């Protein structure tokens with residue numbers, strides 16, 4: 042039976058849209074299924090930070106960089122447990138993908154950006170050169186540009202339709218089943234995102250997230266139900282990335298991503314269960330969760346009354362009233378003296394007092410000899426002189442890795458995004474990208490923006506690869 046489309050794409054987030062557009066650019070007829078009422082997935086919710094090396098934006102700012110440097114950094118941060126060939130392809134293709142996006146209308150001004158919300162080039166904190174590209178209108182801007190391109194190419198989209206299973210015929214993936222209807226395609230790209238919204242999969246593939254207990258909250262898009270794992274199980278696909286994902290440290294009462302929740306006071310310090318300060322409070326995501334893990338999984342965020350009343354209104358979690366509510370409920374410790382606060386959180390009072398004294402001696406003067414936080418503040422274009430923590434009452438709220446952003450266990454892919462089976466051979470007709478494709482996202486988030494870069498870069502490769510496979514199959518059939 043003839044294929045109805047050359048390429049069928051499952052999922053209309055970053056990876057799926059990039060795959061659909063690149064397949065269409067290569068002359069393929071493409072159909073894209075999206076389970077939700079609108080396109081975008083987690084990509085649309087994201088800040089859109091895109092890590093890439095050797096880009097026109099970097100060059101315009103006089104930054105010398107290369108895919109080789111990026112590769113070395115990426116592998117080192119991930120302790121070389123990822124497959125170098127795959128990661129090398131990613132690092133090499135990230136910059137051309139960024140240029141492709143700019144060509145499709147994504148705007149990334151060649152200016153230094155102070156944070157994930159200011160378009161330009163930002164520093165995430167763990168890299169040797171600035172690589173975090175922040176697009177105008179963030180993840181939404183990326184999705185809009187790709188959606189315009191897919192309309193230009195006449196790519197059909199079926200919204201509100203969750204693909205149920207892969208269609209297998211003649212020893213290959215030959216299409217999909219959605220709404221009980223079979224749709225045949227020359228090749229299929231799985232780009233259905235991660236599994237953060239499925240507690241059973243989180244337990245199985247990212248159990249570290251469970252350590253947050255009641256404090257765990259998920260910011261990934263609702264469609265992140267792990268359908269790639271179900272599809273993969275049906276065709277014997279191997280998995281990569283077991284046990285990894287991105288958890289961000291937050292106080293126990295936060296329930297939303299910081300856009301909604303607001304930000305904790307700048308004048309805050311974190312102490313461990315011994316009452317000792319243990320980290321740069323603005324440490325990058327790539328390392329902050331690991332640092333907390335080493336302290337028994339949590340620490341205490343310490344701030345004073347001046348910091349609490351200075352919080353701006355209008356957010357859901359970080360407001361003066363919300364903190365007061367948590368205190369009234371007995372969940373955030375509050376005390377008139379450091380001795381009482383130390384007793385309330387069961388840390389040694391002399392250590393807590395020494396930590397606060399040292400912080401007050403250094404940070405208000407704009408220097409942090411111990412943890413070098415002034416560098417993180419400067420990179421964010423924030424004032425490096427922080428208010429002293431001296432005005433009681435004093436507060437202590439538990440901080441722990443509790444915000445689940447994305448998951449990394451995906452269908453194992455090769456450098457061409459072909460899905461591999463347990464023997465390491467490609468499953469004919471099947472490609473995967475984004476969080477659904479495993480092997481690029483590792484144990485460390487490589488800041489800033491390796492998840493968006495992964496989705497769009499590997500998605501673009503997947504679209505081309507699927508189009509090529511479909512065309513060669515059509516040729517072989519003599520059609």
Ligand SMILES: Cc1cc2nc3c(=O)[nH]c(=O)nc-3n(C[C@H](O)[C@H](O)[C@H](O)COP(=O)(O)OP(=O)(O)OC[C@H]3O[C@@H](n4cnc5c(N)ncnc54)[C@H](O)[C@@H]3O)c2cc1C
Nearest residue numbers: 052054056076082083084090204234264475476490492493
């Ligand atoms: C709040 C937030 C901020 C973030 N900020 C950044 C950042 O700045 N930089 C960075 O690198 N990373 C960031 N991330 C992570 C990053 O956005 C994601 O890892 C990445 O965008 C995932 O892209 P994707 O295409 O794999 O998945 P998604 O964008 O989630 O797309 C998957 C799509 O598939 C659909 N789908 C699922 N199952 C089916 C099915 N069976 N049939 C049809 N459709 C289906 C979903 O509804 C969804 O639309 C952030 C994530 C969040 C949630």
